[in-house]
Amino acid sequence: MALPTYASPLERVWHYSYLVICALIFTFLIAPILIVMPLSFNAEPYFTFTEKMLSFDPEGYSMRWYDTLITFGMQTPEGERGAAFWSDFWHNATWMHVAKNSIIIGFFSTILSASLGTIAALGLTRPEMPYRKQIMAVLISPMIVPIIISATGMFFFYSGQWVPVPSFENGLHLEWGRLAGSYPGIILAHAALGIPFVIITVTATLFGFDQSLVRASASLGANPRTTFFKVQMPLILPGVISGGLFAFVTSFDEVVAVLFIADHTQQTIPRQMWNGIREQISPAILAVATILVIISIALLTTVELLRRRSERLRGMSPS
Numbered sequence: 001m002a003l004p005t006y007a008s009p010l011e012r013v014w015h016y017s018y019l020v021i022c023a024l025i026f027t028f029l030i031a032p033i034l035i036v037m038p039l040s041f042n043a044e045p046y047f048t049f050t051e052k053m054l055s056f057d058p059e060g061y062s063m064r065w066y067d068t069l070i071t072f073g074m075q076t077p078e079g080e081r082g083a084a085f086w087s088d089f090w091h092n093a094t095w096m097h098v099a100k101n102s103i104i105i106g107f108f109s110t111i112l113s114a115s116l117g118t119i120a121a122l123g124l125t126r127p128e129m130p131y132r133k134q135i136m137a138v139l140i141s142p143m144i145v146p147i148i149i150s151a152t153g154m155f156f157f158y159s160g161q162w163v164p165v166p167s168f169e170n171g172l173h174l175e176w177g178r179l180a181g182s183y184p185g186i187i188l189a190h191a192a193l194g195i196p197f198v199i200i201t202v203t204a205t206l207f208g209f210d211q212s213l214v215r216a217s218a219s220l221g222a223n224p225r226t227t228f229f230k231v232q233m234p235l236i237l238p239g240v241i242s243g244g245l246f247a248f249v250t251s252f253d254e255v256v257a258v259l260f261i262a263d264h265t266q267q268t269i270p271r272q273m274w275n276g277i278r279e280q281i282s283p284a285i286l287a288v289a290t291i292l293v294i295i296s297i298a299l300l301t302t303v304e305l306l307r308r309r310s311e312r313l314r315g316m317s318p319s
Contacts, residue, residue: 033293040065040286047283065287069095072284095288098272105183105268106251109190113247116191117198118240122228124199125206136203140196147256150193155260158185181263189257194247201246205239238306245299245306253292 003015043062044050052060071077073094079085089096120139124132142150158180179185209232217227233240255270262271269288276285 036286037290037293040283040290042283042286045283047281047286065282065284068282068284069093069287073097095269095272098267098269101266102252102268102270105186105190105266106248109187109194109251110244110248112187112191113194113198114240114244117195117243117247118202118236120195121199121202121206122232125203125209136199139199142193143196147193147254151189151257151260154185154189154192154257155180158189158261180261181266183266185261186258186266189261190251190254191247193254193257194250197246197250198240198243201243202236202239205236209235238309242303242306245303249296249299252295 003012007015038053039047039049041061041063042050042053043060043064050060054060070089070093073096074088074092076085076088079088123129124136124139129135159178161179163179163182163184179188213231213235214227217231218224222230252268253270255268255274258266258268258271259274262268267275269292273285273288276282
């Protein structure tokens with residue numbers, strides 16, 4: 001907001017002080033990112049800026065750590081980069097394996113979170129719903145309770161549950177196994193952590209929803225299912241997608257629940273980064289962090305675009 005021409009000297013001092021404070025806070029928040037990203041291009045195996053990097057010598061910068069992400073765990077990492085090399089990368093590379101796990105777990109946990117969170121939000125926004133505040137507090141508790149407590153409880157609960165789980169040995173098939181140490185167990189855990197984000201975003205969208213549209217749809221003979229999919233869902237879809245994106249980011253970044261529930265074959269990207277920091281520190285972790293930052297920025301940009309679209313659909317934005 002621009003400073004008006006009639007502002008007093010005190011107001012001008014506060015305005016510029018406010019801008020300086022905001023700039024300092026913003027710098028404080030993004031400083032770790034500003035450090036990690038250039039360090040991922042360090043030609044030396046160090047976590048500090050070398051003299052060549054500080055002097056902007058091209059020899060001080062390299063893509064070697066990004067190349068390490070590709071070749072780590074491969075059977076023939078030095079082979080010619082043709083079809084056989086990329087096939088080896090797809091099937092054997094460690095970071096490719098953990099990326100597949102993260103995407104699969106994140107995708108299914110997001111679908112589950114978005115579905116259950118949207119249903120819960122629809123119920124919580126109905127005026128006749130009893131004990132709405134108490135139920136809302138329970139449903140968003142995974143955001144408040146320390147994750148170490150939630151993960152511990154999930155571990156003990158899942159350890160006693162036997163369910164059909166997919167097995168990839170000798171082809172994909174179902175077999176009985178404990179929920180802990182299985183893909184369904186990790187997906188359910190991540191869904192539980194992502195549902196609060198969906199509830200909050202969809203509830204905020206529904207509070208601005210014009211309920212007269214539902215009544216008009218019912219008066220024209222539409223049943224509740226048709227009303228939801230034809231009237232409500234198109235208007236609240238930006239909120240559902242935004243909540244789903246937050247749920248996906250939560251799943252994609254989660255490491256504590258994976259440490260408790262997953263076994264050695266179900267490593268995710270954050271779990272692999274944890275192993276790398278604990279066992280052998282390599283700047284390749286900085287390369288992974290840089291890629292995750294870029295993905296997070298892309299997702300947050302999508303969320304912001306969806307928020308603006310939602311405002312336009314509800315008539316809350318002049319544009």
